Amino acid sequence: MDPTQLTPDDVKKGIEFGKILWEYWGKIRKALGGNKSQILMTGMQGVGKTTLFDFMTGMGYQPGYRPPGTSTSKEVGNLKRKDETTGLVVIPGQDSPPRIIATQETILSKSPPDGIIHVVANGFATIRSDSSSDFLQTLERQKTLEGQQRLLQEREILELRQVCGWIRQAHRQHRKPMWLLLVITKYDLFSTATNLTSDYYPGGRGELVKSLDELKTQVGTDNFSWQATKACSWLEPFSIKSATIPSTLTNQQRDTMIEELVKLVLSLSSDRRM
Numbered sequence: 001m002d003p004t005q006l007t008p009d010d011v012k013k014g015i016e017f018g019k020i021l022w023e024y025w026g027k028i029r030k031a032l033g034g035n036k037s038q039i040l041m042t043g044m045q046g047v048g049k050t051t052l053f054d055f056m057t058g059m060g061y062q063p064g065y066r067p068p069g070t071s072t073s074k075e076v077g078n079l080k081r082k083d084e085t086t087g088l089v090v091i092p093g094q095d096s097p098p099r100i101i102a103t104q105e106t107i108l109s110k111s112p113p114d115g116i117i118h119v120v121a122n123g124f125a126t127i128r129s130d131s132s133s134d135f136l137q138t139l140e141r142q143k144t145l146e147g148q149q150r151l152l153q154e155r156e157i158l159e160l161r162q163v164c165g166w167i168r169q170a171h172r173q174h175r176k177p178m179w180l181l182l183v184i185t186k187y188d189l190f191s192t193a194t195n196l197t198s199d200y201y202p203g204g205r206g207e208l209v210k211s212l213d214e215l216k217t218q219v220g221t222d223n224f225s226w227q228a229t230k231a232c233s234w235l236e237p238f239s240i241k242s243a244t245i246p247s248t249l250t251n252q253q254r255d256t257m258i259e260e261l262v263k264l265v266l267s268l269s270s271d272r273r274m
């Protein structure tokens with residue numbers, strides 16, 4: 001299905017759903033306690049952060065919406081009223097020069113975010129031609145689709161370790177962020193995969209799980225918790241290494257996951273306030 005081909009009924013449903021999402025964000029903002037509090041979205045390049053952010057905040061449901069290209073600065077979610085923000089901020093992925101500035105202005109600042117939404121895509125990151133040529137060449141050298149995916153999964157692990165390092169640093173002085181939600185996005189491309197429970201969910205045995213459990217032990221289980229959930233936003237096929245992987249879920253399935261995700265953010269924001 002081409003995600004840009006929307007019927008008038010799809011558009012109507014999308015607008016209504018967008019309104020429901022805005023209501024959740026109003027509640028999240030309240031739970032966070034005002035303008036200064038933030039939730040930060042992190043994850044490697046091309047993993048689907050900005051697109052997910054657009055769908056979570058309702059922007060993705062506007063007619064004519066298309067996913068943006070590589071993010072070049074931090075993105076802040078705006079509510080309809082000019083002076084209000086959702087409190088959700090996205091920082092660009094690895095290899096992006098504005099990433100360091102965005103990191104210093106958010107997680108390494110004097111008021112770190114309350115929570116982190118860390119996005120992964122099970123090795124389905126979109127590596128664009130403007131990313132580091134070293135990485136593109138290494139990716140190209142992989143002979144199979146599986147090889148490329150493994151490399152992208154390894155990158156996801158490195159990216160998460162870096163984020164864990166920032167969280168550790170922020171906790172030393174500010175005891176924040178209090179939670180991390182690991183979102184496995186682009187689920188429409190691998191809804192039959194058997195590795196997800198072990199690789200990404202609490203109780204699993206993968207490297208990401210190990211890093212997050214280690215972080216939890218280091219900063220203290222009373223001060224930090226993490227959870228995982230799956231999601232998807234832009235339902236299009238994924239092309240890599242002359243193979244095309246189809247998108248297998250429907251708009252309705254996507255919307256159910258988006259709503260669950262936003263609800264989870266609300267519950268984490270409400271539960272973990274001190």
Ligand SMILES: Nc1nc2c(ncn2[C@@H]2O[C@H](COP(=O)(O)OP(=O)(O)OP(=O)(O)O)[C@@H](O)[C@H]2O)c(=O)[nH]1
Pocket residue numbers: 043044045046047048049050051052067068069070071072091092093094126185186187188189231232233234235236237238247
């Ligand atoms: N099939 C599928 N494709 C997706 C999904 N989300 C995003 N994409 C595709 O992945 C591409 C990259 O998504 P972005 O949201 O730009 O990724 P990003 O993490 O913000 O990337 P940077 O800004 O470079 O860090 C998009 O252009 C879409 O083509 C999804 O849920 N499913």
Ligand SMILES: [Mg+2]
Pocket residue numbers: 049050051069070071092
């Ligand atoms: Mg982006």
